[in-house]
Amino acid sequence: MADRLSDDEIAEGLPSSWQREGDEIVRVYEFTDYLHGVNFAQMVGEIAEAQFHHPEIIIRFKEVEIRLTTHDEGGITDADIEMAEFIESEQTAQTGGIDDVEL
Ligand SMILES: C[C@H](O)[C@H](O)[C@H]1CNC2=NC(N)=NC(=O)C2=N1
Numbered sequence: 001m002a003d004r005l006s007d008d009e010i011a012e013g014l015p016s017s018w019q020r021e022g023d024e025i026v027r028v029y030e031f032t033d034y035l036h037g038v039n040f041a042q043m044v045g046e047i048a049e050a051q052f053h054h055p056e057i058i059i060r061f062k063e064v065e066i067r068l069t070t071h072d073e074g075g076i077t078d079a080d081i082e083m084a085e086f087i088e089s090e091q092t093a094q095t096g097g098i099d100d101v102e103l
Contacts, residue, residue, distance in 0.1 A: 002070065002077035013081040015088050024069040025080055029091065030062060037064040040091070047086055053079045 005013065010020055018027045031037040041057045041064050048054045056067040066087065068080040 002073070002079050004070070004073050004075035004077055005081070010076050010081075013078075015081075015084050017088070018084050020076070021067075023075045024067045025076060025084055026065065026067050027084065027087075028063055028065045031064070032062070034059075034061050037062060040064050043090060044087055047083070047090065051079070051083055051086070053083050055083065 010025070014020060014025060018025050020026075029037070029040060031040065037059055041059050044055065044057055044064075044066060053068075053070075056065075058065040058067070066084075068083055069075065070077040070079050
């Protein structure tokens with residue numbers, strides 16, 4: 001399992017649009033309607049299972065919040081940064097970079 005990253009490593013590796021909140025990295029995605037968010041959450045869940053690294057996924061009306069940390073290490077590791085990058089690339093690939101994902 002990857003080691004915890006330093007503050008500088010986190011700041012350097014964090015994809016734009018993501019924020020650091022203590023021992024987690026966080027991003028809120030906005031959607032045109034509730035079910036688009038639900039579909040996006042399903043996609044994130046499939047990525048999590050494939051990577052065996054599981055974010056907290058909070059589905060709200062027209063937005064989905066993704067929170068990542070490495071529980072086994074008690075903080076932020078490369079696994080979290082890589083998962084965030086993967087989610088960003090998948091979401092961008094499917095929407096051309098806009099948040100209201102038409103899945
Ligand atoms: C046993 C342990 O739960 C597993 O190795 C995986 C499962 N998914 C996980 N997900 C996250 N976010 N952090 C972990 O440390 C983690 N560990």
